[in-house]
Amino acid sequence: MREVAIIGVGMTKFGELWDTPLRDLFATAAAECLEDAGVEREKVQSAYIGCMSGGLFVGQEHLASMLTDYAGLKGISATRVESACASGGAAFRAAWMEVASGMSDFVLAGGVEKMNDGADATYCLATAADQEYEVYNGVTFPGLYAMIANAHMEKYGTTPQMLAQVAVKNHANGALNPKAQFQMKITQDTVLGAVRVAEPLGLFDCSPVTDGAACVLLAPVEVAKKLGKPIVKVIGAGHATDTIALHDREDLAAIPAVGEAARRAYEMAGVGPDDIDVAEVHDCFTIAEIVCSEELGFFERGKAGQAALDGVTALDGAKPINTSGGLKSKGHPVGASGIAQICELTLQLTGRAGERQLKKKPRIALAQNMGGSGGSCTVHILEVEQ
Amino acid sequence: MITPRYHREIPQRYRLEGGKCTQCGEVHFPPRAVCRKCGGREMETVDLPRRGKVLTHTTIWIPPAQFESQKPYVVAVVELENGVRLTCMVADAPPDEVKIGTEVEIIFRKLQSDPRWEVLQYGYKAKVVG
Incomplete structure (x- = not known):
């Protein structure tokens, strides 16, 4: 190859x-x-x-x-x-x-x-779930992630404040991205007080x-x-699938396709989660960023929510996630999101991310893009030649 | 929903029929043509147990158009007594009555009456026991 x-x-x-x-x-x-x-x-x-x-x-x-x-x-x-x-x-x-x-x-x-x-849009997006055995019975797409959230809260003690912090952080990043859909900061109160979509998720837990x-x-x-271009290499590529229906997966507080795609990508790249300087993680809902960050190995299971609260994943944190604003603030035109993640990471790796450029220029970056409630996932790892 | 598909799915929706692999005994819901465990292709029809418990749940406040009249409603992942899992609404339940571990039984109910398809749609829901 x-x-x-x-x-x-x-x-x-x-x-x-x-x-x-x-x-x-x-x-x-x-x-x-x-x-x-x-x-x-x-x-x-x-x-x-x-x-x-x-x-x-x-x-x-x-x-x-x-x-x-x-x-x-x-x-x-x-x-x-x-x-x-x-x-x-x-x-x-x-x-x-x-x-x-x-x-x-x-x-x-x-x-x-x-x-x-x-x-x-609610109807169209729901076709990413099992039409006959999930959607027919009344579940929506936010509803599936809400059920993952409730399972995660029960198992690990994750709180609504932790979920809210993911949205607050991603909006703070998106406020610095001129191409983001919502270039505005929000507060915990905005998220926690928003109209409910599917408990425990409100409007500000959902990508637009x-x-x-x-x-x-x-x-x-x-x-x-x-061509004399800065060399941003694709050093790892992982792709995995899982059952389309959430209920067919053993652990409802996990998204195994993400972990499996990551394992394959890390293996090819010869790097591990600690080597990743910046990541774009599929935050279609706030709970998704938390569970996916755990699956990617950035945090132990059950610890990603606290990491968000502690600012670890913020622009100036030790493990910056979704510097673009993520799907939450940058926006989520579903077919485009996986490519937009690669765009953001390429900009960060080449020092061209403008106001949201990481202070310490990153060397290795990871993009994680997910389909449905976790029925498919791709992970790509990029490295810039210094 | 289009009528041929609705008709085809009546056994599982109306009678909670699953498919048991005659080779390895794995029970599938919905029934499958090929066994997910051993690849076997012969299945026998089995009735699933009606009792189970809630593994996770949510209350839907913003539903698709065909469920608009029922909002807010509770949806849950239910594990039946034989380990088979399904997703369904929990009927007649105030949201705070349904928790992880809540015991339920599966009942037959009308699910949708979407005028676009001119067919009433039935299926299974869960009901809190006791």
Whole structure:
């Protein structure tokens, strides 16, 4: 396998982008990415694009053709990738494999979702759960994570204040990200006093409904070196799946696919959780960041909530998580989120993250992107050559 | 829900029928074509026990449109006496009555009456015992 580098990143502003259609979201992110890479679009040989549900959100499938056409890439090999909210991470993995295998030199990994176009977002998102044996019986997507939260609280004594601190911290980071959907700080009181969605989760425990797109361009390390780019290498890639239904998993206070994907990625990279300087963790709900941080090995089981309260995961903490604002504050256009995580980490690793740039420039970063209630997960580990 | 699918799923929804692998004895709910444990492909129909306990739960305040009239309602993961698990609503229960470990029995109820599909939809719910 060849070593693969990320040589360009691009993303749209995330938010309620009523005036921008799905196709132009993607085209904009792709154009920004190619400009950042300094690579002409004629060089791009292939694209993998994560999108959870163009069919339900905007009534459009067959997206790979349309999106690459509108991005000025008509004719290339293009594939749409779906793994619910992990679609972006899965697209990145496919693009990485195509470059690593030696098949192509310039491959675009993208993600896009247009969630604000009149569709019932709660209904669309619930299709990431088991339609016949979860959703039919009245459970919603926040409801599944609420059940994980209650199990975690019962088993480890995790509190609503710990959950709330995840949202407070991610909003503080998002306030420094000009592309974030919600660039505002919030307090514990805002989170704890918010309208209830599914107990114990309120509105501010949930990531928002977002339009947006993100793209990264991959190339072999030796090609990236010739271009004179800073070398951000993909050193580890892990992917795991699990049962789609939460109730079929033994421990309801855990998300085993995350731990398994992480184990595979760490093994490939030859690093462990203590080596990670910065991480983007899939905080679709506040409880998700807590459980996933434990699965990734950043904290012992049951300790991630206290770590959030203690500021360990804050921008100036020992283990900064979601410097972008995370899905909570930056926004969660589901198919794009996994790619947007890679964009953020690439910016942090190359010292280009603006006001939210970590004071001590990180060397190794981890992106964790998850589908459904944990039915799928990708973990990617990146390292910048100093 | 579309009618062919609804019709197909009546045995498990109305009668809580599972599938038991004739090779290794693993019980599946819903029934599966291929045994998750041994790969066996012959299943016999078994009735699942009606009693179980709550493993985790939530109260849904913001439901999808078809459940709007029932909000707020409690949903739980229930483990039946033989270890089989399912997700269902807990009927007629105020939220603070349902806790982890609460004993329940599975009952037959109307779940949805979504006018889009012109078919009443039935299935199982849990009910707190005692």
